Structures are given as C-alpha cells and as structure tokens.
Amino acid sequence: MNRSRVQSPLLAQRTREIGIRSALGAQTRQLLSGIFGRALRQLSIGLAAGSLLSTSALSAAGIGLGPGAALLVTVSAVITIVGAVAALAPARRGLRLPTVDTLRADG
Numbered sequence: 001m002n003r004s005r006v007q008s009p010l011l012a013q014r015t016r017e018i019g020i021r022s023a024l025g026a027q028t029r030q031l032l033s034g035i036f037g038r039a040l041r042q043l044s045i046g047l048a049a050g051s052l053l054s055t056s057a058l059s060a061a062g063i064g065l066g067p068g069a070a071l072l073v074t075v076s077a078v079i080t081i082v083g084a085v086a087a088l089a090p091a092r093r094g095l096r097l098p099t100v101d102t103l104r105a106d107g
Contacts, residue, residue, distance in 0.1 A: 018094040019101075032091060039087035040080075047076050 018031055051072060058068045 015094045019099050022099045035091045043083040
C-alpha cells in the first residue's frame with residue numbers, strides 16, 4: 001500500500017472513526033452500515049432537494065411532469081448507484097487497514 005498518498009481531512013477523519021469503532025469491537029457489518037447509512041442519507045437529502053427544484057423548474061417552464069417524471073426517476077436511480085459505489089471504495093480501504101494504523105491516521 002502506498003502510504004505517501006495525501007488524504008483529505010474528511011477521509012482521514014472517517015478512517016480514524018473506523019479505527020476507533022473497530023477497536024471498540026464493532027463488527028464489519030456494523031461499520032459498513034454506518035458508512036452507507038451516512039452516504040445514503042446525504043444522497044437522499046440531495047435527491048429530494050434536486051427533485052423539488054427540477055419539478056418547480058419544469059412547472060415554471062410549462063412542461064408537463066409526464067416526460068420529466070421518468071427522467072427524474074432514472075437519474076435518481078443512477079445517482080444512488082454511483083453514490084453507493086463511491087462510498088464502497090473508501091470503506092473497503094479503511095476496513096482493510098489494521099486498527100493501529102487507522103488510529104494513527106491524521107485527523
């Protein structure tokens with residue numbers, strides 16, 4: 001593993017959080033559910049705000065919601081899948097590190 005890579009402060013904080021929870025006895029499933037729970041909450045808030053804004057923009061433009069609704073559902077599904085995959089890589093990386101190394105992470 002290349003340790004000379006620069007980490008963002010948020011990633012270092014999350015890595016340290018994973019290490020602390022792991023040291024306190026959290027199971028891998030509990031750690032992953034916490035990571036994905038936070039990511040899905042953020043995605044849900046963003047999707048809800050975006051849906052409201054796009055619905056109001058379509059209404060203001062005089063475009064019916066029929067064609068826009070299918071596009072909105074499709075885009076929401078794609079964004080959710082991409083967000084979940086984006087949360088998976090750092091989570092797996094953090095879970096593979098030994099607990100001692102995650103506790104030493106800057107954060």
